[in-house]
Amino acid sequence: MVRDQVTTSAAANDDDRRLKQVLSRRKTQSEAFFSSAAGQWDRLREELFGATSHLRAMAALLEHDLVVGDLGCGTGQVSQWLAPFSERIIAVDSSREMLRAARERLSGQRHIELRQGPLEKLPISNGELDVALLMLVLHHLPEPKRALAEAARTLRSGGRVLILDMLPHEREEYRQTLGHVWMGISEKQMTQWLQEAGFKAVRWRTLPPESKAKGPSLFVATARRV
Numbered sequence: 001m002v003r004d005q006v007t008t009s010a011a012a013n014d015d016d017r018r019l020k021q022v023l024s025r026r027k028t029q030s031e032a033f034f035s036s037a038a039g040q041w042d043r044l045r046e047e048l049f050g051a052t053s054h055l056r057a058m059a060a061l062l063e064h065d066l067v068v069g070d071l072g073c074g075t076g077q078v079s080q081w082l083a084p085f086s087e088r089i090i091a092v093d094s095s096r097e098m099l100r101a102a103r104e105r106l107s108g109q110r111h112i113e114l115r116q117g118p119l120e121k122l123p124i125s126n127g128e129l130d131v132a133l134l135m136l137v138l139h140h141l142p143e144p145k146r147a148l149a150e151a152a153r154t155l156r157s158g159g160r161v162l163i164l165d166m167l168p169h170e171r172e173e174y175r176q177t178l179g180h181v182w183m184g185i186s187e188k189q190m191t192q193w194l195q196e197a198g199f200k201a202v203r204w205r206t207l208p209p210e211s212k213a214k215g216p217s218l219f220v221a222t223a224r225r226v
């Protein structure tokens with residue numbers, strides 16, 4: 001009975017993903033591996049350049065003249081990371097406090113414009129964006145479809161949206177402690193919202209959990225504005 005109840009929960013799925021990560025890490029962290037040249041290189045690479053240098057470099061694949069909207073930018077971490085790779089970034093948030101922190105973090109970066117406003121009524125003109133990012137934001141919104149419709153309005157035809165958010169989870173306490181409205185978003189739900197907002201070519205990927213991350217597993221969804 002317990003097995004039936006536990007193995008089908010979102011927490012069990014998260015554990016399963018982490019277990020796979022841990023086992024694959026163990027395989028490559030065995031002593032035999034680290035005494036080999038390949039193992040030494042893995043360790044040296046991380047020591048010298050960090051665990052995510054290759055991922056950070058991926059942003060260079062963006063065409064440099066794209067106009068990127070960082071929607072719900074918070075303290076501006078995503079914009080800061082993209083700054084060397086994008087000629088123009090419009091970062092929007094409704095919170096004065098978040099924008100103050102973002103302004104401090106991004107000071108001197110003239111190609112990043114901070115605008116205050118709601119995601120449900122973006123202070124961005126029709127078709128102004130090539131790319132719209134909604135990173136860890138949708139689960140805060142009572143009506144995510146309105147924000148997606150706004151992302152569609154502000155994107156040029158063929159422009160792309162990228163959503164990073166949590167998979168369905170059971171951490172009820174996040175509603176009180178973090179102001180979450182949605183306890184994660186399923187692939188079916190996300191695809192339906194995107195299609196209803198005028199997006200096509202929806203792609204969905206579950207991200208492998210990072211070893212030190214304690215939160216629910218994440219997904220990334222991308223789609224193209226019709």
Ligand SMILES: C[S@@+](CC[C@H](N)C(=O)[O-])C[C@H]1O[C@@H](n2cnc3c(N)ncnc32)[C@H](O)[C@@H]1O
Pocket residue numbers: 071072073074075076077078092093094095098117118119120134135136137140141
């Ligand atoms: C969890 S933070 C994520 C910040 C950032 N995207 C990141 O990945 O670090 C969510 C942000 O969404 C903003 N936000 C929430 N609801 C909003 C709304 N309706 N309109 C505009 N911004 C909103 C909050 O102020 C907050 O800065």
